[in-house]
Amino acid sequence: MKTPDTNQTIELIKDLVSIPSPSGNTDRVISYVEDFLAKLDVETKRNRKGGLIATLPGKNDAEHRMLTAHVDTLGAMVKEIKPSGRLKLSLIGGFKFNAIEGEYCEIETVSGKKYSGTILMHQTSVHVYKDAGKAERNEANMEVRIDEKVHTAEEVRELGIEVGDFVSFDPRVETTRSGYLKSRHLDDKASVGILMQLIRQVKEEGVTLPHTTHFLISNNEEIGYGGNSNITPETVEYLAVDMGAMGDGQATDEYTVSICVKDASGPYHYGLRRHLTALAEKNEIGYKLDIYPYYGSDASAAIRSGHDIVHGLIGPGIDSSHAYERTHRNSIEETTRLLLAYVQEPVVAT
Structure with missing residues (x-):
């Protein structure tokens, strides 16, 4: 598949951050994503918590994959x-x-x-x-x-x-001539926009993925339990797409995709991490390995809830998280490229 138009992705992200959606009040932004996917003829359903699940049938329907990004904000x-x-x-x-x-x-x-x-x-x-x-x-x-x-x-x-x-x-969203996107709530609406574009690319090119793949747009991640349910029994691999944390001692930057090896919940699956880095190197995708010391994701919430899955976490590098955030179009592009490579490969053998 070709890489989606980054300008389109940025416009999607700007729309998303402009829709108020603090945790607990996310119906309007979920409806926006739902309408976007309906126009692509993608099967969706809402869970009882108000999150949205989109499914793309794949060649292998015995082993599923789930990707998630959260649309709720501070x-x-x-x-x-x-x-x-x-x-x-x-x-x-x-x-x-x-x-x-x-x-x-x-x-x-x-x-x-x-x-x-x-x-x-x-x-x-x-x-x-x-x-x-x-x-x-x-x-x-x-x-x-x-x-x-x-x-x-x-x-x-x-x-x-x-x-x-x-x-x-107020998100105060703005793009600059030098390629930066700055706004509140890039955590995690930047990732939601990337996943929306990925789904559009799959549908427009008529690609059948190797595994049935679910996309969970979760709506309670900021309070700890957005992605811990609605995981099918067939799901063997679960990848959270969320912001890479920047700061002193961090490797993550605004120009590459960040691959998390460990956060406050502990290490992510070693086999999946090695698979992701191998894909990045094979496809000449810029990436950084990093540890986020005060962080938890939908993937770690899923593990804590008892699901027997392989779990991982990647995302664009975001500066000044939980404040007035910023990333660069390069990070959006590299994250998109890694996800495209990932969804076209078989799941990691366990």
């Missing part, structure tokens, strides 16, 4: 409506309050109304608060300033806003 819920008309937040996912200070956000009510706001320190004004720079960025000190004329909790409730309403963050 976000928050309204924890409390303060007497001042500001909102306290309860975070969804593993990140710190300092990562969202000054960010624009959207509050979605149960009735579907949407209001804009800004996440700020209560002590933001340096002209009023002596400790504006030193105060801790935490649940007690940070709040949402709603873009409405509200000054009391009662006025906020009259808008329809209540405890438990979801709060999503």
